[in-house]
Amino acid sequence: MHVNYVQSEASGHPGYGHNVSSDRLSRYRAKRDFRRTGEPEGSDGRSGPGLLYVFQKHAASSLHYDLRLEIDGALASWAVPKGPSTDPRAKRLAVEVEDHPLAYGGFEGVIGKGLYGAGAVIVWDTGTYRMVHADETPAEARERGQLSVWLEGEKLRGGYTLRRTRDGEKPQWLLVKRRDEAADARRNPVSTQPESVLSGRTVEDVAAEEA
Numbered sequence: 001m002h003v004n005y006v007q008s009e010a011s012g013h014p015g016y017g018h019n020v021s022s023d024r025l026s027r028y029r030a031k032r033d034f035r036r037t038g039e040p041e042g043s044d045g046r047s048g049p050g051l052l053y054v055f056q057k058h059a060a061s062s063l064h065y066d067l068r069l070e071i072d073g074a075l076a077s078w079a080v081p082k083g084p085s086t087d088p089r090a091k092r093l094a095v096e097v098e099d100h101p102l103a104y105g106g107f108e109g110v111i112g113k114g115l116y117g118a119g120a121v122i123v124w125d126t127g128t129y130r131m132v133h134a135d136e137t138p139a140e141a142r143e144r145g146q147l148s149v150w151l152e153g154e155k156l157r158g159g160y161t162l163r164r165t166r167d168g169e170k171p172q173w174l175l176v177k178r179r180d181e182a183a184d185a186r187r188n189p190v191s192t193q194p195e196s197v198l199s200g201r202t203v204e205d206v207a208a209e210e211a
C-alpha cells in the first residue's frame with residue numbers, strides 16, 4: 001500500500017479538493033508558530049488517488065489518537081482519547097478538532113515543550129478510505145453528523161461510523177466499528193501494534209530520538 005503525502009500540488013485529480021480556502025486552515029495556523037514547530041504549515045492540494053485516511057498517535061499532555069479523513073482538500077480531524085476499536089460493541093469518544101493540512105498526514109516528530117500539542121507524534125495507521133454509502137459526499141455526511149467510512153489501512157480495515165452526539169465549539173462524536181468481516185472483538189491493535197506504520201517507531205522511540 002502506498003500513499004502519497006507530499007506530491008500534493010503536482011498530482012491533479014479531477015473532481016474534488018483543488019481549492020481549499022485558507023480559511024479552512026486558519027484555526028490550525030492560528031494555534032501554531034511555524035518558526036518553532038516542525039509541523040507542516042501546509043499547502044492546499046491533493047494527496048493522490050483515493051481519499052487519505054490517517055490515525056496518528058500523539059503523546060501530548062494526555063495521550064490520544066488523531067483520526068484524520070481527507071474532506072475537500074484538507075484533513076477533517078478528531079481526537080480519540082482511547083483510540084479505535086475493532087469491536088462493534090465499543091463506542092469511542094471522538095472530539096472534533098480543527099481541520100489540518102493534507103501534509104500533516106505524513107508528520108512524525110516531536111512538538112516542542114511549551115508549544116500547542118507538545119509531545120511525540122507517529123503515524124499509527126494510514127491508507128485510504130471511501131464512503132460506505134456512495135450516494136453522499138464526505139462533506140455532506142460530516143455536516144449531517146453521521147459519517148460512515150470504509151477504511152483501507154494497514155491496521156484498520158472495513159467500516160466505521162462516526163456519529164455526532166453533541167454540538168458546540170468542540171463537537172463530540174462517537175466512533176464505532178461497523179459489523180463486517182473486519183470486525184473482531186478479540187483484536188486490540190491500539191495495545192498490540194503500538195508502532196508507526198511508516199517508520200516502525202513508537203512514540204517513546206520518537207521522543208527519545210529527538211530529546
Ligand code: MN
Nearest residue numbers: 058066079117
Ligand atoms: Mn493531537
